[in-house]
Amino acid sequence: MEANQTLDARGLNCPLPILRTKKSLNNLQSGETLKVVSTDPGSLKDMVSFCAQTGNALLSSQQTGGDFEFFIRKA
């Protein structure tokens, strides 16, 4: 999947992955996608809650090695 922008949140811990995601989404247009890569295991559930609350679509969430990858489409 190709994203309009990628956020490298590896090495960051709660609440930074979510805060940076929110900041990156601010720079995107509605309908554009953001890829987030994180290493914080808490971000797996946090990203689901974040998207549910903010109305952005969590297109996919997967674990590759020690990294978590999320694709989010801006509402």
Added chain:
Amino acid sequence: MSVAKLQTVDSHADAIPSDLASLEDWFDKRLDEKLAERESARTPSLAIIATKGTMDMAYPPFILATTAAALGWDASIFFTFYGLELLKKDLQIKVSPLGNPAMPMKMPFGPEWLQRINMPIPNLVAGNFPGFESFATTMMEQTVKAKGVPSIQELRNICIESEVRLVACQMTVDLFNYSQDEFIPEIAEWIGATSYLVEAKNADICLFV
């Protein structure tokens, strides 16, 4: 108002059932729809009262407020008593294991097995050894950095950026002989208990830290 009269004033008269049982069902359904509509249009809010000025107690209000702002909620923090320290221009936030028995004392560096070992410090040492508080603070700051957790300064900046409403207690300034210019200019207001309670009354979540 009678059912017959309701029908005449409503433009969707044909949608309104005339017998009482059906009318009740219709009403319940409409009420649920209306409530859901209101709920989805409402911005949730968080109000936190921060009363502590140590590093361990500074994290919860700042983490929760910045996260709430990221979720698109309205967030505010009322800083009172020692909590006011968190709004100083020159942040001097410390943490002490003295009288803080649950605080783990762990090495922020070194091999993994060493970092796992907890080395509780007796109060006698923590309280009497000069500079122990600064030592414990440095250790905690290094741990925080190594784990990718933001610093208090960083979280406070994010609060300001994301428009978390920072309000400060006027009484505390007078009580401890502070001057308002010792504090960051981003403080939205200097208020008292009455003003903040009225504000917090309407919040969905209200926390005292």
